[in-house]
Amino acid sequence: MNDKSRLIVVGGFLGAGKTTLLYETTKFLLNRGKKVGLISNDQASELVDTAILLQTNVKVAEVSGSCFCCNFNGLIDSIKQVNANSDTDIIIAEPVGSCTDLSATIIQPLKANFNQDLLISPLTVLADPFQLESIIAGKNAGLHASSAYILKKQLEESDIIAITKTDLLKKEELELLREKVKLHYPDSEVMSISAKTGEGIDNWLKAVLSKTKSGQKIIKVDYDRYAEGEAVLGWLNASILLEGSQTNWDETARFILHDLSKKIEKQHCSVGHLKILLENGSKYLIGNLTGSAQTISIRGEAGISDKARIIINARIGVTPEILDKMMKKTLEKVAKNTINMKITAWKCISPGYPKPTFRYAKIVD
Numbered sequence: 618m619n620d621k622s623r624l625i626v627v628g629g630f631l632g633a634g635k636t637t638l639l640y641e642t643t644k645f646l647l648n649r650g651k652k653v654g655l656i657s658n659d660q661a662s663e664l665v666d667t668a669i670l671l672q673t674n675v676k677v678a679e680v681s682g683s684c685f686c687c688n689f690n691g692l693i694d695s696i697k698q699v700n701a702n703s704d705t706d707i708i709i710a711e712p713v714g715s716c717t718d719l720s721a722t723i724i725q726p727l728k729a730n731f732n733q734d735l736l737i738s739p740l741t742v743l744a745d746p747f748q749l750e751s752i753i754a755g756k757n758a759g760l761h762a763s764s765a766y767i768l769k770k771q772l773e774e775s776d777i778i779a780i781t782k783t784d785l786l787k788k789e790e791l792e793l794l795r796e797k798v799k800l801h802y803p804d805s806e807v808m809s810i811s812a813k814t815g816e817g818i819d820n821w822l823k824a825v826l827s828k829t830k831s832g833q834k835i836i837k838v839d840y841d842r843y844a845e846g847e848a849v850l851g852w853l854n855a856s857i858l859l860e861g862s863q864t865n866w867d868e869t870a871r872f873i874l875h876d877l878s879k880k881i882e883k884q885h886c887s888v889g890h891l892k893i894l895l896e897n898g899s900k901y902l903i904g905n906l907t908g909s910a911q912t913i914s915i916r917g918e919a920g921i922s923d924k925a926r927i928i929i930n931a932r933i934g935v936t937p938e939i940l941d942k943m944m945k946k947t948l949e950k951v952a953k954n955t956i957n958m959k960i961t962a963w964k965c966i967s968p969g970y971p972k973p974t975f976r977y978a979k980i981v982d
Contacts, residue, residue, distance in 0.1 A: 622654075622700055623707045623736045625825050626723060629743030630768040631714035631850075631889035631932050632907030634781040636666040637812040638743065639709055643673045645818055646707060654678070654699025656692070656710040658685050661854040663962045665892040665930045666711065669903060676705065684713045686722035689974035693731075707826070708735075714889065715847045715932070717770040717838060718973070724832030725977035738825040739776030739806070740832055744768075745907065746780050746794055753797050759908060760887045761934055763846035770843070774836045777806045779821055784811040804834065835980060840971060847968040850889050851940035853931040855963045857948070859924065861956035866919035869951060870895045870902050870927075876947045878910040881933060884943075888912075889932030897925040937965040 629635050639655060646653050654676045657666040662681040670677045678695035685692045692710070699708055712719060720740060727737055748758035748768065757765035772778060778798055783791050791809060798807045806824065810817035859869070870893060881888060891906040902919040906912055919925060933940050944965075952958050 620734075621736050622705050622734065623738060623826060624696070624727070625707065625709045625738040625741065626712065626719065627709060627741050627743060628712050628716065628719050628771055628775075629714065629781075630745070630748065630771060632905070633714065633743040633745050633748075634812055635711050635714065635743055636669055638781065638810060638818075639711055640669055640673060641812045641815065642709065642818055642822065643670070643675055645815070645822070647673070647675070651706045652704055654705040654708040656680065656695045656699060656708065658711060658713050659854070659930070660684070660713065660852055660968050661964045661966060663854040663856045663928055663930075663964070665894045665903075665928050668894050668896070668928055672901070676701075684716045684971065685710070686712075686716060686718065686973040687971055689723070689726060692723070696735075715764070715767055715850065715968070716971075717767050717774065717843065718836065718976070720774045720832035721835050721976050721978070722973040725835075725981045726975040728832065728981040729977070736829055737831040739828050739830060740774065741777045741779055741821070741825060742771045742775035743779050743781045743810075744772065746782055746786055746791075749780060749798065750794060753801050761846065761849045763842050764849060764887065764889070764934070765846075766839075766842050767846040770836060770838055772802060772805070774834050775802070775805045776831060776833055777808060777821075777824060778802055779817075780807070780809040782811065782813075783809045783817065784813045832980060835978065844970045847971070849934055850932045850967075851935050851937040851965065852968060853929065853937070853940050853944055853965045855929045855944070856961045857927050857929070858959040858961060859927060859956055860959075862923055863921055864923070864925070864956060865921050866895050866897050866925045867902055869956070870904050870919065871915065872951060873947055874904045874906055874913050874915070875910060876950060877931075877943065878906055878913065880943045880947065882909065884935055884939070887934035889934070890930070891933065892930045894928045895919045895925055896927075897922045937967050941965040
């Protein structure tokens, strides 16, 4: 590996905005002349995150089928992959959104075993402002209690808490939230970022690129509750080829998001996230749902053509069987008699019990 590449681990619960921040941060760093590598992570392949990050035209590696902590060697292989020519200045790694205990299982082992190769930045945990407000108020942010437990533990172990989506808040609302977070997590540095406007990215980068004290807390984690918090979510990763004469793919994407939102509302279930990437050649649209229909966000345009591809990643608080049926019913509505679909990948699962490769009990200097 390159002599002292900088590694930034960016955690945070599902829907916190990790991939969007990585995308915008990469563009920011490239404009500064930096050479960047990105690593995504999920329990299954066919990641929307990876497809989005590939749009940055930098080296992207993917650890799929297991989280970083349970496949530490896979993480190391990915670090080597994005730094194959020993010229990468900054590597940014995005763990699975439902992972916690990262300080003990990822940061400490990295410091212990790869100190000669890597500068490890402070562990950043991104937090959706509305979920954060709910957690501070003693509620569960619309999540199953055990999923909310994971989110709380992520915040507890952070070196930096970065409040995301700040463009959705008024200035006084953001300041009040920052003060609340500082009171509840006095040992974490509190920052705020809007990937949409770019505000706060520069300050965050100054912090993570200049500091080397990382993983400064080892937290107590109830692994049974942690496992339940992941298992209560049905996980679906799918890739589908679409074919229809001069189809408006933007309308197709909007229909999928809104129809699934209605189904989720009827089930009264929690939403980790729903992400779609609809690609039409070089044109693409990214859609997100993190709660009710009001949380639907869409950026980009796929336009009109005869063929396209859609990647769907869903983390919804129902069984994999129910999620499978929900998704297929929505796609049946989309297809009708006008669009042909060919499924190239379809995996609907419930994650297994987390079993970290390493778990350090003490902080490595």
